[in-house]
Amino acid sequence: MDVRAAVAVGAGKPLEITTVQLEGPKAGEVLIEIKATGICHTDWFTLSGEDPEGLFPAILGHEGAGVVVEVGTGVTSVKPGDHVIPLYTPECRQCPSCLSRKTNLCTAIRATQGQGVMPDGTSRFSIGGQKLHHYMGTSTFANYTVLPEIAVAKVREDAPFDKICYIGCGVTTGIGAVINTAKVEAGATAIVFGLGGIGLNVIQGLRLVGADMIIGVDINNDKKAWGERFGMTHFVNPAEIGTDLVPYLVNMTKRGADQIGGADYTFDCTGNTKVMRQALEACHRGWGESIVIGVAGAGQEISTRPFQLVTGRSWRGTAFGGARGRTDVPKIVDWYMDGKIEIDPMITHVMPLEDINKGFELMHHGESVRGVVVF
Numbered sequence: 001m002d003v004r005a006a007v008a009v010g011a012g013k014p015l016e017i018t019t020v021q022l023e024g025p026k027a028g029e030v031l032i033e034i035k036a037t038g039i040c041h042t043d044w045f046t047l048s049g050e051d052p053e054g055l056f057p058a059i060l061g062h063e064g065a066g067v068v069v070e071v072g073t074g075v076t077s078v079k080p081g082d083h084v085i086p087l088y089t090p091e092c093r094q095c096p097s098c099l100s101r102k103t104n105l106c107t108a109i110r111a112t113q114g115q116g117v118m119p120d121g122t123s124r125f126s127i128g129g130q131k132l133h134h135y136m137g138t139s140t141f142a143n144y145t146v147l148p149e150i151a152v153a154k155v156r157e158d159a160p161f162d163k164i165c166y167i168g169c170g171v172t173t174g175i176g177a178v179i180n181t182a183k184v185e186a187g188a189t190a191i192v193f194g195l196g197g198i199g200l201n202v203i204q205g206l207r208l209v210g211a212d213m214i215i216g217v218d219i220n221n222d223k224k225a226w227g228e229r230f231g232m233t234h235f236v237n238p239a240e241i242g243t244d245l246v247p248y249l250v251n252m253t254k255r256g257a258d259q260i261g262g263a264d265y266t267f268d269c270t271g272n273t274k275v276m277r278q279a280l281e282a283c284h285r286g287w288g289e290s291i292v293i294g295v296a297g298a299g300q301e302i303s304t305r306p307f308q309l310v311t312g313r314s315w316r317g318t319a320f321g322g323a324r325g326r327t328d329v330p331k332i333v334d335w336y337m338d339g340k341i342e343i344d345p346m347i348t349h350v351m352p353l354e355d356i357n358k359g360f361e362l363m364h365h366g367e368s369v370r371g372v373v374v375f
């Protein structure tokens with residue numbers, strides 16, 4: 001069938017909005033009509049050519065929401081008409097990782113997903129007979145896409161596509177890092193580094209679980225009002241404190257008779273390895289946990305003195321907020337519909353597919369929290 005798509009034709013080149021061909025779903029696959037898709041950092045990172053694993057030509061996009069149109073043989077968990085969110089972290093419930101209950105990093109289709117093809121090793125997308133790569137197993141920058149059954153979460157039908165698409169990445173990553181990875185308890189102190197589309201969701205996750213002190217750190221003063229909007233209690237701009245950031249944050253979080261400072265939990269939402277070190281070192285001795293959410297460029301390394309870990313701080317990371325997509329994503333949609341979490345004010349720009357390159361520009365210049373394409 002013919003579908004409308006934004007094609008990443010090569011590194012550093014704008015997306016080309018054009019008609020491409022899509023084959024129907026094979027066994028275990030589903031055809032989805034994408035109704036809305038968010039524009040996220042990693043799409044830009046891949047398009048820029050900086051991602052060494054980026055493949056071209058490809059249909060990018062990994063933050064979508066839509067409707068099942070057709071299912072391949074053997075598909076039992078969804079049917080035509082169901083509303084779904086594509087999952088770049090699938091949940092097969094059968095691989096050793098899913099069965100371990102210790103991780104959300106399902107391995108069922110990992111190898112082929114990274115190679116930009118479906119689990120049978122082929123692509124469903126083509127243009128003029130030339131194959132196009134899939135991206136993150138989702139390829140949501142097209143009004144129709146084909147996904148493995150294990151890579152879709154069925155969600156309630158009264159939820160608006162142009163908002164819940166953000167649950168496909170940013171919302172779940174930020175809130176999940178708080179609830180699934182850090183397991184933050186009520187009354188905790190926390191520091192969030194980087195108040196973009198991820199950090200703001202960490203903040204609202206911290207508010208949801210009842211954290212006491214929620215410190216936001218960002219080099220952009222415009223982020224102060226944004227953080228406060230979602231529950232941040234204190235803001236620090238490292239460029240404006242006139243002293244070293246880590247001792248400043250440790251001092252701010254001093255509590256108890258011994259007056260030892262440091263946060264119970266810290267979150268890196270920048271992808272900057274120097275910030276990751278600051279986040280680790282701003283944790284409380286004995287029990288502080290620092291969660292790395294930001295994805296750094298290939299070949300980058302993190303460092304700290306072993307003393308930081310010997311004295312009881314933990315350095316951890318999370319992908320997709322530790323969420324098991326088919327199980328957890330429908331619950332997050334419910335939380336949104338029940339008013340427990342907010343999404344609407346974070347969606348600062350809505351555009352048709354034709355304007356997707358403008359959406360990338362807005363994100364790149366820090367003007368948008370989230371841009372969403374509505375088909």
Ligand code: NAD
Pocket residue numbers: 040041042169170173193194195196197198199217218219220223238269270271272275292293294295296318319320321
């Ligand atoms: P963003 O660009 O919208 O936000 C980053 C924020 O960090 C900006 O507000 C910027 O001003 C701030 N910042 C930059 N340098 C800083 C510094 N030195 N100190 C303090 N603040 C600084 O990006 P985003 O969409 O929020 O994504 C954040 C990171 O999370 C990215 O690296 C992204 O790839 C990653 N991410 C990871 C996962 C995962 O599953 N682990 C999922 C989604 C996104």
Ligand code: 022
Pocket residue numbers: 040041042088089105106107110113114135136137169295318319320
């Ligand atoms: C989403 N991300 C950044 C912005 N929006 C993002 C990027 C990478 C990951 C998660 C979120 C990620 C963390 C760990 C992994 N990935 C490896 C997972 C594994 O090996 O099982 C990751 C994922 C997908 C892909 C590449 C890396 C891909 O499909 N190409 C989840």
Ligand code: ZN
Pocket residue numbers: 040041042062063169170
């Ligand atoms: Zn993303």
